[in-house]
Every structure is written in C-alpha cells, then in structure tokens.
Amino acid sequence: MNFDLSDEQKMLAEQARGLLGERTPYDHLRRLIDDGAEWDEALWRELAEMGFLGAAIGEAHGGLGLTALDLGVISEELGRANAAVPFFSSIVLAAEAISLAGSDEQKARWLPGLASGVVIGCFAASEGPGPLVGAAVQCIGGRISGTKFPVADAGIAHIAVVASGDALAIVELNQPGVTRTRLDSFDQLRAHYRIDFADAVADVMPGHGKVATLLDRAAVQAAFEAVGGSEACLAMGLTYVKDRPMFGRPLASYQAIKHKLADVAVGIELAKSNAYFGGWAVDESADDLPIAAAAARLSAITAFEMAARENLQVHGGIGYTFDANCHFYYRRERMLAVNIGNRAHWADRLIAHVPDSNIAQSAQGETV
Amino acid sequence: MDFNDSPSEAAFRAEARAWLAAHAPAHVLPEGVRLPDTEQAERERVWQRTVYDGGYAGIVLPTALGGRGGSIIDAVIWAEEEARYNLPHGPFTTIGIGMAIPVIGKHGNGEQRARFIEATLKGDLTWCQLFSEPSAGSDLANLRTKAVRADDGSGDWIINGQKVWSSWAHLTDWGILVARTDGSVPKHKGLTFFVVDMKTPGIEVRPIRQISGASDFNETFFTDVRIPDANRIGAVGEGWACCMTVLMGERLGTASHGSRIGELMDYAQATPDGRGGTALDQGHVRLALAEAYAEERAERWFQARLRTMVSRGENPGAMAGMVKLAYARRLQKTSGLAMELRGPAAIAAAAADAATRDLQHDYIWSTVMRIAGGADEVLRNQIAERVLGMPGDIRADKDVPFDQLR
Numbered sequence: 001m002n003f004d005l006s007d008e009q010k011m012l013a014e015q016a017r018g019l020l021g022e023r024t025p026y027d028h029l030r031r032l033i034d035d036g037a038e039w040d041e042a043l044w045r046e047l048a049e050m051g052f053l054g055a056a057i058g059e060a061h062g063g064l065g066l067t068a069l070d071l072g073v074i075s076e077e078l079g080r081a082n083a084a085v086p087f088f089s090s091i092v093l094a095a096e097a098i099s100l101a102g103s104d105e106q107k108a109r110w111l112p113g114l115a116s117g118v119v120i121g122c123f124a125a126s127e128g129p130g131p132l133v134g135a136a137v138q139c140i141g142g143r144i145s146g147t148k149f150p151v152a153d154a155g156i157a158h159i160a161v162v163a164s165g166d167a168l169a170i171v172e173l174n175q176p177g178v179t180r181t182r183l184d185s186f187d188q189l190r191a192h193y194r195i196d197f198a199d200a201v202a203d204v205m206p207g208h209g210k211v212a213t214l215l216d217r218a219a220v221q222a223a224f225e226a227v228g229g230s231e232a233c234l235a236m237g238l239t240y241v242k243d244r245p246m247f248g249r250p251l252a253s254y255q256a257i258k259h260k261l262a263d264v265a266v267g268i269e270l271a272k273s274n275a276y277f278g279g280w281a282v283d284e285s286a287d288d289l290p291i292a293a294a295a296a297r298l299s300a301i302t303a304f305e306m307a308a309r310e311n312l313q314v315h316g317g318i319g320y321t322f323d324a325n326c327h328f329y330y331r332r333e334r335m336l337a338v339n340i341g342n343r344a345h346w347a348d349r350l351i352a353h354v355p356d357s358n359i360a361q362s363a364q365g366e367t368v
Numbered sequence: 369m370d371f372n373d374s375p376s377e378a379a380f381r382a383e384a385r386a387w388l389a390a391h392a393p394a395h396v397l398p399e400g401v402r403l404p405d406t407e408q409a410e411r412e413r414v415w416q417r418t419v420y421d422g423g424y425a426g427i428v429l430p431t432a433l434g435g436r437g438g439s440i441i442d443a444v445i446w447a448e449e450e451a452r453y454n455l456p457h458g459p460f461t462t463i464g465i466g467m468a469i470p471v472i473g474k475h476g477n478g479e480q481r482a483r484f485i486e487a488t489l490k491g492d493l494t495w496c497q498l499f500s501e502p503s504a505g506s507d508l509a510n511l512r513t514k515a516v517r518a519d520d521g522s523g524d525w526i527i528n529g530q531k532v533w534s535s536w537a538h539l540t541d542w543g544i545l546v547a548r549t550d551g552s553v554p555k556h557k558g559l560t561f562f563v564v565d566m567k568t569p570g571i572e573v574r575p576i577r578q579i580s581g582a583s584d585f586n587e588t589f590f591t592d593v594r595i596p597d598a599n600r601i602g603a604v605g606e607g608w609a610c611c612m613t614v615l616m617g618e619r620l621g622t623a624s625h626g627s628r629i630g631e632l633m634d635y636a637q638a639t640p641d642g643r644g645g646t647a648l649d650q651g652h653v654r655l656a657l658a659e660a661y662a663e664e665r666a667e668r669w670f671q672a673r674l675r676t677m678v679s680r681g682e683n684p685g686a687m688a689g690m691v692k693l694a695y696a697r698r699l700q701k702t703s704g705l706a707m708e709l710r711g712p713a714a715i716a717a718a719a720a721d722a723a724t725r726d727l728q729h730d731y732i733w734s735t736v737m738r739i740a741g742g743a744d745e746v747l748r749n750q751i752a753e754r755v756l757g758m759p760g761d762i763r764a765d766k767d768v769p770f771d772q773l774r
Contacts, residue, residue: 002370003672009369069369104515112542164533238756253759255745258752265751273669274662280369295662302659344651347658351648354630354661 003276005073013073019046020081026325029189038155038191040084041131044117053091055116056098061111068217068282072224072275079228082328084189086120086153092122092221097161097214101168101207110159110170117324122157124195126146130343133211135165137197144171144202147194152339154180154193162202166209169202176203187335188327216293218340220278223300226336227275230268230307233329235309237261257314264307271296294350301337308333373445380442384449387422390662394455399454401722408559409494409539416491425489426469433473434486440679444672458586459536464488464495468544468563470617473744475561475610484563496537496566498545498588499611499770501530505744509555509608515562523597525562531588534742538573538586540568544614546607553772558770559607561606563599570594580732609614618741619688620674629661635723646756647709660702667691686754689747694745696737
C-alpha cells in the first residue's frame with residue numbers, strides 16, 4: 001500500500017505545471033475572453049508536443065499508454081491553470097469513448113489523430129434542461145437527426161461522440177446536415193455550442209452500454225481538474241489576505257478568515273483523497289469504480305464550490321471586478337459542477353452501488 | 369499510488385486474517401449493546417492481552433519494547449483486518465496505546481520504557497489523560513495544577529490542583545499528567561510531564577454527569593499527592609513538548625468512524641415518507657447520505673495518505689487534525705438527519721429499540737467529538753497557521769511570566 005503519487009507522477013505534474021504556469025497568466029486568459037476566442041490553440045499545440053494529449057491513449061494508437069492516474073495529474077494542472085483547451089472534451093470524453101466502445105476500425109481511424117491533437121473531439125449528450133444524457137436524438141440506420149446542447153468545444157471539433165441513452169456514435173461535424181451555433185457560455189474560457197443534426201451520417205460504436213463507465217472515468221478526471229482549480233483558488237485567496245491590511249493588521253490574521261480558508265483546505269484534501277482513489281480504481285479495480293467515481297465527483301464539487309466562492313468573498317469588492325482573477329474559477333467551478341452530471345445524478349449512482357447496504361442494484365437501479 | 373498490498377504486505381494480511389479468524393470471534397461484542405463500564409474495561413483488557421500474546425500488539429513498536437517492529441502500513445493492515453470484527457476497543461486500551469506509549473517512548477528514559485510500555489501493550493495497565501483544567505481547555509498551557517519538589521530531599525514532587533474532563537479516570541490505573549513547575553516563566557515554558565498511579569493517596573476522582581446521562585469524564589483533584597521523581601517524563605520545564613507528542617498521537621489515531629452510513633441508507637429505505645414512497649426517495653435525503661458516504665471514504669483515504677507520509681519519516685503536523693475536524697461535523701450532521709428521518713419516533717425509544725437509542729447516542733456524542741482532542745476552532749486555527757502559513761492569533765499572554773498573568 002502506498003497512498004501517494006509516484007516520483008514519476010510528481011515529475012509529470014511539475015512538467016505540466018511549469019508549462020501551463022508560463023502559458024496561462026491571467027492577463028492572457030482575459031485577452032482570450034476579450035477577443036471572443038474559442039480556445040487557446042497555441043497552448044493546445046504545445047500540450048500535444050509534450051505528449052500530454054496521448055498520455056492515456058494506447059501505444060498502438062499513437063499514445064503513451066499511461067494510466068488514469070497519470071491523466072489525472074495532467075487534469076489537475078489544467079484545472080489549476082484554468083486552461084482554455086478542449087482536453088476534457090477531446091481526450092477525457094471523446095478519445096476515452098472510442099477506446100472503450102469503438103470498433104478496431106474506429107479506434108485506428110480516430111485515436112492517433114486525437115492523441116496528436118490534430119483531430120479534436122467533443123462529447124454531445126445533453127439535450128437541454130434535464131438529464132446528463134438525453135435519449136431523444138437517436139441514430140437510426142446510420143443517420144442522425146435532432147438537437148444536442150450544450151456541447152463544449154463543438155466549434156473547433158472535427159468529430160462529436162454522440163451519446164443517446166446507452167448508445168454511442170461518432171459523427172463527423174464537417175458534413176452537410178450538421179449545423180453548429182455558438183451559445184453564450186457561462187464559462188467564458190470554454191466555448192459551448194448547439195448542434196443540429198439533420199439526417200447526418202453517424203457511425204455507431206459497437207460497445208453498447210459503456211456510457212456509465214465512460215462517465216465514471218470522466219468524473220474522476222473532472223474531480224482532478226476541480227482539485228487543481230480549488231488549490232489555485234486557495235493559493236490566490238491566501239496571497240490576497242496575507243497582503244491586504246485591514247483595521248491595522250493583515251486580513252489573514254482574523255479568525256473569521258483563517259477558519260474559512262482552513263475549511264477550504266480540508267475540503268481540498270478530502271477531494272484529493274477521493275480523486276486519487278478514483279484514479280487508481282479506473283485501472284486497478286473496476287468493481288470499485290462506480291462508487292469511487294461518484295465519491296470523487298461529489299467531494300470535488302463540494303471542495304471547488306467552497307474554494308471558488310470563498311476566494312471571491314475574501315477578496316471583497318475587488319473580487320467582483322473583471323481585472324481580479326477570481327471570476328475565472330468562479331465560472332469554471334459551476335461549469336464543472338454540472339457538465340457531466342450534477343450532485344443528484346452522482347448521489348443516485350453512489351447510492352445504487354453502496355456495498356454495505358441492501359440497496360445496491362435494487363430499487364433505484366442504474367442511472368446514466 | 370497502490371491501494372493493493374505488496375507481496376510482503378499481502379502475506380502479513382493473510383497471517384493477521386487467519387489469526388483473527390481463530391481468535392476474534394470469541395471476543396466479539398453484541399451489536400447495539402452498551403456494556404457497563406467495568407465490563408467493557410475488562411473485555412478490552414482481555415482482548416488486548418490476547419492480541420499481545422498473538423504478537424500483534426504495538427505493531428510499529430520495536431520488539432525490545434514488546435512491540436512487533438513492523439511498518440506503519442502493517443499497522444494499517446492490522447487495523448483494517450481487526451475492524452472486520454466488532455471487538456472490544458475503547459478508552460481503556462486506546463489512551464494507553466495511542467497517547468501514553470508514544471510520550472513515554474519518545475521522552476521517557478530506558479527504565480520508564482521498560483516499566484510501562486510492555487505492561488500497557490499487555491492490557492495490564494490502563495491510562496487516563498490528566499491535561500485539561502477548568503481554566504485550561506483549548507488554552508491548555510494556561511494550567512494551574514502545581515508540582516513542587518518536596519522539601520525533604522527525596523526529590524519527590526508534590527502535586528496540588530484540579531484536572532477536568534479526565535475520561536475514565538475513575539476506572540484506569542495510571543494517568544499522564546502535566547503540571548506547572550515554574551510560574552516565573554511564560555506559560556509554555558514552566559510545565560513538566562509526569563505519570564501518576566491513580567491509587568496514590570490524595571487523588572480524588574469525581575465523575576461528571578454528562579448531557580448523555582453517562583459519566584465517562586471526571587474532575588480529578590490532587591491534594592498533596594506525592595510522585596517520585598522517577599515518574600517524571602522528560603526534563604523539568606519541557607512538559608509542553610511532551611503534550612504535543614501526545615496530541616499528535618491523539619489526532620493521528622482519531623480514526624474516521626464509519627458512522628454506519630450504509631445502514632442509514634437501508635434505514636431510510638425502510639422508512640415511509642407518507643407519500644407512498646420511502647425517505648430514500650427524497651432528493652435531500654439521497655444527497656445528504658451520498659455526500660456523507662463520499663466524505664467518509666475521503667477521510668479514510670486521506671488518513672492513508674497521512675500514514676504514507678509518516679512511514680516516510682515526514683511529519684504531517686497540523687494536517688493530522690483535518691480528519692477529526694471533518695469526521696466530527698459529519699457525524700453530527702448525519703446523526704441529526706437520521707433522527708429527522710425517523711420522525712417523532714426518534715425522540716422516544718422503547719426498551720427493545722436499540723436503533724433509536726443508537727441514533728440518539730450518536731447525536732449527543734457528536735458534540736464531544738467536536739470539542740475533545742482539540743475543538744473545531746483550535747484545529748482550524750492550527751491548520752490556518754501551520755499548514756497555510758497564516759499569521760498567529762494575537763496572544764496577550766505571550767512572553768509574560770505565568771505568575772504575572774491577570
């Protein structure tokens with residue numbers, strides 16, 4: 001037993017943190033927003049060159065074949081940097097979906113491009129207010145019609161992995177019959193789209209019923225991303241309260257502030273612990289995964305929510321300005337809290353799998 | 369990261385599991401039954417002796433001191449395997465093992481280690497902690513109990529004063545005691561640490577009736593109690609360092625208790641909600657129970673991370689208080705929720721209704737968990753100051769000799 005990252009993973013984290021720290025200063029993020037940019041394309045190319053995009057994609061398909069925990073280390077750093085890249089859409093969701101549920105031919109066709117960053121994927125599941133995965137848009141006879149929204153990063157994506165109920169299909173987005181409309185995204189560093197399919201060609205994946213596992217794995221990565229974002233919030237808040245004088249002494253010397261940030265720190269350590277176990281479970285213990293993923297997801301939402309809100313709060317009025325940096329995380333946190341299922345969704349999944357109760361697999365059943 | 373056992377860990381687990389399968393069932397306590405204190409104490413002693421005889425007591429302690437000489441991970445494995453059975457564990461053995469042994473091991477001399485550690489591992493000696501006083505709780509160093517040298521040249525110490533919240537002092541053999549030996553220096557510097565035989569003349573233990581109805585805690589009065597210098601642990605004036613050793617042991621040892629959330633889920637599912645469904649169909653119930661379950665797991669893995677740090681020789685410092693901070697609040701929240709779920713029936717229990725009494729007990733007991741071993745507010749201060757590097761609170765008594773305070 002060893003409950004810490006390996007030395008290699010710590011080096012990977014350092015490497016990612018070094019690059020992202022240099023490339024994502026807050027002024028740069030502000031410029032991306034002001035320019036209405038879809039994404040940070042230059043950074044994406046650099047991440048590709050470093051091998052980060054293919055980290056968890058099999059070696060046979062041009063990746064490095066590393067573990068979910070290695071991928072988690074990268075996710076955590078992307079969350080810390082609040083990077084405007086489609087990593088979650090293209091790597092964590094689209095590439096993972098194809099790895100999990102695709103045919104050999106589909107894998108051979110798409111994974112190398114996704115691993116190198118030349119091809120970008122997105123994940124289309126939601127059909128508006130309601131559950132995470134809608135079921136109205138179905139592929140029938142290799143054709144797809146209907147509307148999915150919101151879909152992150154669809155404007156720059158070449159393919160969408162479309163989820164409908166338990167089914168997954170690959171749809172090339174540069175074809176007649178696909179219309180993409182940019183939405184007003186709450187997370188200003190992650191462009192969201194509505195996709196209308198009108199009898200478009202869709203390539204159904206054979207791995208039926210893999211959606212729940214895909215989402216479990218994505219939940220773990222989202223948890224790591226949230227941990228990184230939470231730590232950035234805590235660090236930002238700490239720097240501010242240590243510098244800011246108030247009534248003749250640093251704001252950080254007041255118990256009200258100390259206790260608030262101590263609670264944030266505890267929340268982060270708890271979330272990180274569940275994320276670690278979740279990352280381990282993806283590769284090593286499939287039986288544990290549904291609970292580990294749900295637990296990681298719930299703890300991460302709690303931690304990031306507290307960290308983002310209290311970071312802005314301790315900044316006071318300055319925290320509400322565009323020039324301060326709190327808003328990047330405040331928006332990213334809400335995006336992450338709902339993008340792959342809200343708390344209720346994951347609470348259901350956890351309760352359906354609790355091993356030391358009689359409930360598992362009975363009354364509530366599976367929820368996707 | 370590896371949540372699987374290494375080959376040697378797996379071998380140890382198999383060995384421990386087999387030994388437990390052979391010895392534990394005879395000692396298992398009935399579920400939901402609270403034994404009288406004296407019987408609980410006896411059962412704890414007997415089980416501890418059985419563990420010692422089996423070679424599993426004091427897993428990380430050197431064999432020369434009666435321990436097993438194993439690793440911290442071995443200790444975790446042992447605790448996991450032992451937790452499969454509802455065994456008699458509790459204050460009568462854990463205070464000695466988790467607090468007295470570490471302080472004697474670290475600050476005591478060879479003679480003291482030989483005298484106390486193995487006897488405690490065997491269950492022959494039980495301990496209480498004589499730290500808090502009426503004016504020294506969270507501000508522990510504010511204590512007034514005095515130890516002065518006897519004027520007969522014997523080197524003995526004469527103790528006068530009062531301790532409070534001394535858990536199970538009425539039933540234990542020895543106490544770990546911190547007392548003031550020099551009032552002319554600031555409060556942290558004039559303290560000295562002792563062990564004391566609770567049968568020494570001049571010690572009077574008065575049980576305190578608690579809000580739970582039980583009397584686990586006591587006031588302990590010392591009137592001219594004579595302690596030989598051989599029972600002083602560490603140097604005169606260095607009692608505070610000893611206290612810190614004890615408190616670190618206490619915090620690292622505070623396990624995240626399961627608080628039976630799986631059972632609570634079953635229970636919610638068996639409770640009608642009056643709308644044709646069950647309490648578990650209600651969103652807020654599902655969410656609260658799922659979040660509590662997630663947090664309980666997080667506490668467990670976080671504790672494992674701390675132990676990994678310790679096994680590498682790193683000191684987790686104030687991070688050790690994080691689990692207790694989280695766990696105590698979680699217990700209060702979930703036991704409160706459980707009472708709400710039960711409805712009006714939660715407020716009265718028939719004789720055979722152990723489940724309701726358990727809920728009530730957990731809810732009452734959770735208040736202690738948020739205070740004992742460092743109140744929430746003290747732990748949050750420590751995390752803020754020592755983990756996050758925030759400024760210390762203003763301490764009006766800093767650098768002021770103790771006898772000039774107030």
